Amino acid sequence: xxxxxxxxxxxxxxxxxxxxxxxxxxxxxxxxxxxxxxxxxxxxxxxxxxxxxxxxxxxxxxxxxxxxxxxxxxxxxxxxxxxxxxxxxxxxxxxxxxxxxxxxxxxxxxxxxxxxxxxxxxxxxxxxxxxxxxxxxxxxxxxxxxxxxxxxxxxxxxxxxxxxxxxxxxxxxxxxxxxxxxxxxxxxxxxxxxxxxxxxxxxxxxxxxxxxxxxxxxxxxxxxxxxxxxxxxxxxxxxxxxxxxxxxxxxxxxxxxxxxxxxxxxxxxxxxxxxxxxxxxxxxxxxxxxxxxxxxxxxxxxxxxxxxxxxxxxxxxxxxxxxxxxxxxxxxxxxxxxxxxxxxxxxxxxxxxxxxxxxxxxxxxxxxxxxxxxxxxxxxxxxxxxxxxxxxxxxxxxxxxxxxxxxxxxxxxxxxxxxxxxxxxxxxxxxxxxxxxxxxxxxxxxxxxxxxxxxxxxxxxxxxxxxxxxxxxxxxxxxxxxxxxxxxxxxxxxxxxxxxxxxxxxxxxxxxxxxxxxxxxxxxxxxxxxxxxxxxxxxxxxxxxxxxxxxxxxxxxxxxxxxxxxxxxxxxxxxxxxxxxxxxxxxxxxxxxxxxxxxxxxxxxxxxxxxxxxxxxxxxxxxxxxxxxxxxxxxxx
Amino acid sequence: xxxxxxxxxxxxxxxxxxxxxxxxxxxxxxxxxxxxxxxxxxxxxxxxxxxxxxxxxxxxxxxxxxxxxxxxxxxxxxxxxxxxxxxxxxxxxxxxxxxxxxxxxxxxxxxxxxxxxxxxxxxxxxxxxxxxxxxxxxxxxxxxxxxxxxxxxxxxxxxxxxxxxxxxxxxxxxxxxxxxxxxxxxxxxxxxxxxxxxxxxxxxxxxxxxxxxxxxxxxxxxxxxxxxxxxxxxxxxxxxxxxxxxxxxxxxxxxxxxxxxxxxxxxxxxxxxxxxxxxxxxxxxxxxxxxxxxxxxxxxxxxxxx
Numbered sequence: 001x002x003x004x005x006x007x008x009x010x011x012x013x014x015x016x017x018x019x020x021x022x023x024x025x026x027x028x029x030x031x032x033x034x035x036x037x038x039x040x041x042x043x044x045x046x047x048x049x050x051x052x053x054x055x056x057x058x059x060x061x062x063x064x065x066x067x068x069x070x071x072x073x074x075x076x077x078x079x080x081x082x083x084x085x086x087x088x089x090x091x092x093x094x095x096x097x098x099x100x101x102x103x104x105x106x107x108x109x110x111x112x113x114x115x116x117x118x119x120x121x122x123x124x125x126x127x128x129x130x131x132x133x134x135x136x137x138x139x140x141x142x143x144x145x146x147x148x149x150x151x152x153x154x155x156x157x158x159x160x161x162x163x164x165x166x167x168x169x170x171x172x173x174x175x176x177x178x179x180x181x182x183x184x185x186x187x188x189x190x191x192x193x194x195x196x197x198x199x200x201x202x203x204x205x206x207x208x209x210x211x212x213x214x215x216x217x218x219x220x221x222x223x224x225x226x227x228x229x230x231x232x233x234x235x236x237x238x239x240x241x242x243x244x245x246x247x248x249x250x251x252x253x254x255x256x257x258x259x260x261x262x263x264x265x266x267x268x269x270x271x272x273x274x275x276x277x278x279x280x281x282x283x284x285x286x287x288x289x290x291x292x293x294x295x296x297x298x299x300x301x302x303x304x305x306x307x308x309x310x311x312x313x314x315x316x317x318x319x320x321x322x323x324x325x326x327x328x329x330x331x332x333x334x335x336x337x338x339x340x341x342x343x344x345x346x347x348x349x350x351x352x353x354x355x356x357x358x359x360x361x362x363x364x365x366x367x368x369x370x371x372x373x374x375x376x377x378x379x380x381x382x383x384x385x386x387x388x389x390x391x392x393x394x395x396x397x398x399x400x401x402x403x404x405x406x407x408x409x410x411x412x413x414x415x416x417x418x419x420x421x422x423x424x425x426x427x428x429x430x431x432x433x434x435x436x437x438x439x440x441x442x443x444x445x446x447x448x449x450x451x452x453x454x455x456x457x458x459x460x461x462x463x464x465x466x467x468x469x470x471x472x473x474x475x476x477x478x479x480x481x482x483x484x485x486x487x488x489x490x491x492x493x494x495x496x497x498x499x500x501x502x503x504x505x506x507x508x509x510x511x512x513x514x515x516x517x518x519x520x521x522x523x524x525x526x527x528x529x530x531x532x533x534x535x536x537x538x539x540x541x542x543x544x545x546x547x548x549x550x551x552x553x554x555x556x557x558x559x560x561x562x563x564x565x566x567x568x569x570x571x572x573x574x575x576x577x578x579x580x581x582x583x584x585x586x587x588x589x590x591x592x593x594x595x596x597x598x599x600x601x602x603x604x605x606x607x608x609x610x611x612x613x614x615x616x617x618x619x620x621x622x623x624x625x626x627x628x629x630x631x632x633x634x635x636x637x
Numbered sequence: 638x639x640x641x642x643x644x645x646x647x648x649x650x651x652x653x654x655x656x657x658x659x660x661x662x663x664x665x666x667x668x669x670x671x672x673x674x675x676x677x678x679x680x681x682x683x684x685x686x687x688x689x690x691x692x693x694x695x696x697x698x699x700x701x702x703x704x705x706x707x708x709x710x711x712x713x714x715x716x717x718x719x720x721x722x723x724x725x726x727x728x729x730x731x732x733x734x735x736x737x738x739x740x741x742x743x744x745x746x747x748x749x750x751x752x753x754x755x756x757x758x759x760x761x762x763x764x765x766x767x768x769x770x771x772x773x774x775x776x777x778x779x780x781x782x783x784x785x786x787x788x789x790x791x792x793x794x795x796x797x798x799x800x801x802x803x804x805x806x807x808x809x810x811x812x813x814x815x816x817x818x819x820x821x822x823x824x825x826x827x828x829x830x831x832x833x834x835x836x837x838x839x840x841x842x843x844x845x846x847x848x849x850x851x852x853x854x855x856x857x858x859x860x861x862x863x864x865x866x867x868x869x870x871x872x873x874x875x876x877x878x879x880x881x882x883x884x885x886x887x888x889x890x891x892x893x894x895x896x897x898x899x900x901x902x903x904x905x906x907x908x909x910x911x912x913x914x915x916x917x918x919x920x921x922x923x924x925x926x927x928x929x930x931x932x933x934x935x936x937x938x939x940x941x942x943x
Binding site for chain 1: 647648649650651652653654655656657659660663664666667690691692693694695696697778779785786805806807808809810811813815816817828829831833834837840841907908910911914915
């Protein structure tokens with residue numbers, strides 16, 4: 001078997017060959033199918049037939065095929081593309097792998113993603129950058145649940161070109177009726193989920209029928225051969241070019257005082273010097289002065305290019321802003337409806353704040369309880385409280401400031417986002433913006449003339465939030481009460497929020513599940529924030545067991561106003577005291593989700609104040625707290 | 638790449654690869670605190686450096702170049718290293734593992750330990766010494782099977798270990814560069830380039846590469862089926878070995894006693910590409926490092942080698 005048969009032009013006229021290959025376009029596509037659908041075999045076949053396999057690789061492949069292959073003595077093309085050692089031994093592909101091959105017309109990047117149900121996350125990842133998806137079906141099995149799942153996910157991620165590759169036609173005697181029946185089935189399904197068009201092709205990855213060359217065994221098929229189709233289908237970058245100009249600013253280039261360039265990737269449209277542009281979200285306008293490039297300024301830049309441009313006017317513009325066509329700018333909003341694909345083993349906690357990255361903007365965002373989740377096997381909607389790994393759901397999202405956006409249908413670059421856990425930094429979700437909520441577009445913050453500074457000044461104090469945290473029975477309320485009395489005696493304006501005035505009123509509807517605890521703290525944080533806006537010194541005494549929520553509240557407050565006060569009482573001490581008899585009940589199983597017993601307490605890592613109650617009396621603790629916050633005080637005179 | 642005009646209906650594959658790499662370089666500069674570019678002087682490094690210059694033009698790239706040196710590179714590589722850094726207006730940092738130096742570690746006596754101490758340990762030392770939190774590397778996914786699954790942003794623990802099970806999904810053009818204190822990122826802007834792409838780009842952009850990529854008469858010995866170049870007097874000839882002048886060139890460059898040459902007369906870019914396309918063995922075959930054991934790259938990567 002000859003592995004590599006180079007193009008005759010390479011030997012005869014290398015310059016002509018290089019000229020031809022210099023102008024290839026690029027198509028990124030995704031293959032989806034289960035372990036048995038012959039997906040890896042198909043990719044291996046494409047690499048092999050397009051001469052990407054070298055002799056040393058082929059001899060390694062022959063050796064591997066005999067050792068671990070599944071095709072007996074024949075070459076197992078799947079081994080060409082299966083990757084990490086552990087996976088190879090299990091005989092499955094468990095991650096996204098990227099493969100490359102090229103023909104005279106195009107270079108191809110193939111995202112190879114697995115068919116296992118638990119790996120929705122990998123397929124969504126691979127699909128996010130693909131122009132086209134090849135959905136593989138085993139001709140002997142027809143439409144399976146996973147076929148529907150793959151098609152739905154490809155459609156959800158906005159892939160415009162779908163190929164239905166009915167594989168293993170050699171095992172059904174190349175029978176046209178089998179193919180037609182599968183295509184009819186698929187057409188019904190496609191209509192039901194709003195897929196407008198797809199291209200069906202009968203193939204055999206193993207034998208090569210209709211992959212790169214037309215099958216003699218299936219003369220009845222008159223449609224395109226797979227590779228021809230891949231070579232001619234239009235790519236997204238071309239479609240993006242027809243849309244209005246957009247460039248999210250990545251980096252401001254300031255080598256000296258005379259030059260200020262805005263660097264970024266043009267996500268849509270075309271740009272020329274002189275074009276009027278608008279900077280979002282500020283809305284200021286200017287004109288493009290230059291498109292700067294090493295080797296000389298450019299006359300034009302188009303969608304898909306990374307450029308540096310300068311503006312005619314000195315306007316504020318920095319990373320996260322979007323430079324757009326002046327007459328067709330995108331909108332900005334801070335509340336959205338979005339589809340989320342959850343990608344992390346830790347579930348979504350509604351109300352917890354995450355980083356949201358969209359384009360070059362990173363903001364703090366809160367996801368509300370999901371409206372519903374979508375079963376990827378049946379596309380049915382179901383009620384859920386949270387999203388777990390590989391769940392897909394629709395939810396409202398609120399960001400802490402307006403972001404420049406487009407709907408995902410209009411722009412993958414300004415409508416696709418990721419959520420990042422603030423503590424672990426993991427990418428926990430992929431999201432697609434559906435639309436901005438009207439209330440966000442219409443409600444604008446009124447400029448309040450009586451500012452929070454004015455409120456505070458009137459009270460002759462600086463606002464503070466003293467956040468007491470610790471186990472049940474640690475002494476939070478006792479100490480907080482003593483602190484407030486001292487502050488009151490000093491003529492300070494304060495207010496204590498605790499279980500008595502919050503749990504029975506504002507948060508009456510909340511229980512003690514993790515989600516409810518998060519929401520509980522979020523509401524308390526918001527109320528406390530309003531009170532500090534009014535100039536008060538606010539004390540809160542809640543267990544507040546999670547670091548993330550405490551960090552969230554901290555992030556809502558101006559620098560230096562938040563004091564985390566850790567009332568550190570060991571569990572056995574608190575349990576021994578058991579002032580309210582709660583530990584006894586919890587141990588007896590009468591109270592669910594009790595912090596320290598059946599629910600975790602995450603102690604502060606570096607609190608502003610740390611009170612060890614085994615060595616300090618409540619009075620001493622109160623005295624120390626007052627001293628600390630008064631000492632940290634810059635009095636307003 | 639020259640500007641696309643209306644006559645060209647879409648970007649070419651090289652233009653799209655270039656745009657993607659520049660986007661990645663800028664994203665790291667915007668989000669990391671202390672980035673560095675690992676510069677190995679090979680053709681991939683040359684392309685990566687060229688892309689960095691384009692990404693930040695007219696400013697010089699806002700990070701230094703780091704060469705983790707083994708003291709055993711070809712002389713011609715050291716010459717180009719200095720010239721390239723100066724042309725880019727960038728600071729060049731060279732790190733040589735003092736322990737390897739003290740112990741006289743060399744490719745003749747120490748085999749795998751040579752790579753381990755000079756390169757793997759040397760790299761970790763250099764990153765720790767300067768406190769770099771993001772390091773650009775020129776690795777490509779097409780080089781080796783286990784690299785096909787490597788992310789563009791690859792996270793390392795504070796002890797520089799790579800955990801293939803704990804990598805972040807990369808969606809759209811969004812890269813999550815957030816990390817805990819002590820963690821670092823290896824970033825591979827050339828992930829989606831192939832060997833042919835690299836050569837085509839070098840040709841299209843006129844990028845200077847080490848002359849060793851072009852054929853010339855050079856002193857060589859044949860050993861264990863590899864053609865080695867006698868680059869300096871440290872090369873230890875075995876009994877009976879006499880250097881023979883052959884017209885050779887290199888497909889990859891590393892430590893000269895470990896890098897196999899091919900006999901060739903290709904002395905222009907076009908003819909080198911022609912030979913590459915007509916050849917029947919893959920690029921890394923000339924490197925002794927990959928043949929040690931199955932899935933060897935993957936193991937090295939977990940230990941912190943690139």
